[in-house]
Amino acid sequence: MENQKLTITELTLIGVGGILGAGFFLATGIAIRTAGPIVLFNYLISAFIMSQVFYVLSNMIISNPVEGTFRVYAEKALGDVGGFFSGWIYWTAGIFIMGSEVTASAIFTKYWFPNMPLWLFSLIYSILVITVNLMGTKNFGKIETWFSTIKITALFIIVIIGILLVTDMIPHKNYIGIGNLFQKGGLAPYGIKGFLASMLMSLIPFGGIEVIAMSSVKTKDPEKYTPIARKLIVLILISLYLSSIFLLLITVPWNTISLKESPFIKLLKLSGIPYIGSLMNFVILTAALTTMNGAMYGVTQVLYSLGQGRFAPTFLTTKNKKDVPVYALALSSTGLFIAVILSYLLPKDVYEYITSATGFVQFFNWIIILLTYINYKNPNLKKSSKDILLSWTAIFLIALTLSGTLLVPKQRVGFIGGFAILFIFSLIFYIAQRTKLFDRW
Structure with missing residues (x-):
């Protein structure tokens, strides 16, 4: 249905909105x-x-939307x-992300x-998020566009205020300058250990690109729009993230x-803006809701795709008139409510451990995506030796990021929890293969 298709602007803002969450x-x-x-x-x-x-995902989408x-793939x-x-790990991570974000929103x-x-x-x-997703892809895109605009505008305001503070155009009493980067222990006060220990928290604000991949096939021209959106999203995020953090520091x-x-x-309070x-x-709050x-x-x-691929019951592929997989949405909603209940039943630290494990699983899925690209064969997919080398480099850096969690007590528990989740899925897969459950679905 053409009127349900996303525009390039909507796809770009869905991408920024899906990535730029409360985590940043x-x-x-x-x-x-750290x-x-x-x-x-x-x-x-x-x-x-x-x-x-994002690059390897967009290339695979262009070759086969x-x-x-x-x-x-x-x-x-x-x-x-x-x-x-790939499917069930992403679904599990997404359910817990929603649980933590809805709790944070409250x-x-x-x-x-x-x-x-x-x-x-x-x-x-x-209920609000479920209702928005029931409205179909086009309405989802419009709402995400508004939410994303608010967040991008907020980051622009932070950057502008930071520049005004640095240039003394806003009066202040604090010392502001490059020297702050080298005070109190220097540029790397905790050495290589601190650098490695902070890698997961630095990567979390970039999570969510899978949503863009799934949204891009809903555009009027995936082959044309996907690479444009990818470049715009990467440019917007890197520019806003690095400039705002640099000005903060x-x-x-x-x-x-x-x-x-x-x-x-703390940065904005220096500006004296009322009701900051x-x-x-x-x-x-907007960031959490959009995520x-x-x-x-x-x-x-x-989940709809898992039903198509034999790895979940086929009834999950049923769609309504607005092209929404209603049963897949219902099952995911059930998971959301369970996650919300768990967030209140479990002590705060334990729930943080679970969300940390979810982050571990989420980025493990990125390794699967990169390995998929390396091994994916399609006559329309053009891969150079440089692409393969960069993909292996990214895999190494993700593995280093996940290993760095062992240096932080709470993240260490998340590391162990992440492996526990992988073990459970391995066991389920083994049993399903032995009992031929996938064939019956």
Whole structure:
């Protein structure tokens, strides 16, 4: 249906919205306190990893635009094990991401309504996201466009205010300058250990590119729009991320950044803008809701694809008149509500361990995507030796990032939890193969 197709603007903003979530505004502070000013290089490495995964995904989409995208390619290149793991690992990661984001959204909203119960806001936002996804791809794209515009505008404002502070156009009492990068222990106060330990937190703000891949096949011309959107998204994210973090580091001494609030609030407070807490809280709330909305779209589409590929019941492929896989959305919604309940039943630290494990699994899936590209054979796919080398380089850097979690106690538990999830899926796959369950579906 042509009227359900996305435009290049919508695809680009869906991409930025799906990636630019609350993680950037909150995890940046953790990354800075873990590594120090050298965190800028962490973000450069993360940008390379993201752009390479995005590059291989877009190339495969251009050569063969299909619904399910990376899961379908993984099945063709790596066999049943690739198709099964790629889809179900992504779905599991997405469910927990939604659970953490809906909980965060409720907490952000209590900033204005402290006497209202958290569960009420969680329920409202869950219903809101499900409703948006029931409206079809075109309406999903319009809503994501508005949300993304708000977040991009907010980051532009942060950058502009940072520049005004640096140039003394906004009066301030703090010392501001490049010297802040080399004070309090130097550029890398915690050495290589701190650098490696912060890699996961630097990569998390770049997660979510799979949603763009699945959205791109819904455009009017995937072969034309996908590479354009990829370049625009990478350019926007790298420019805004690096410039805002650089301005933050030369404006606010890195060792004064609190882990209890977004580090950008500290920067904005220097400007004397009234109600800055509410302003930033609204932006982070928007970021969390957009990430949750994009994750719901992604997990629904991949569950639909799993049903098409024998790795889930075929009833999950049923669509309504708006091209929405309704049963896949319903099952994903059930997973969302379970994740929300778990977020309240489990102690705070334990839930953080689970979300850390989810991050581990999410980026493990990027390794699968890169391996898929290396092994994917299609006459329309043009791969150079340089492409293969860069893909192996990205795989090595992701493996290094995941290994770096062993240096941080909470992330170490996430590392172990991530492997536990992989083990469970391996066991399920083995049993399904032995019992020929996939053939019966």
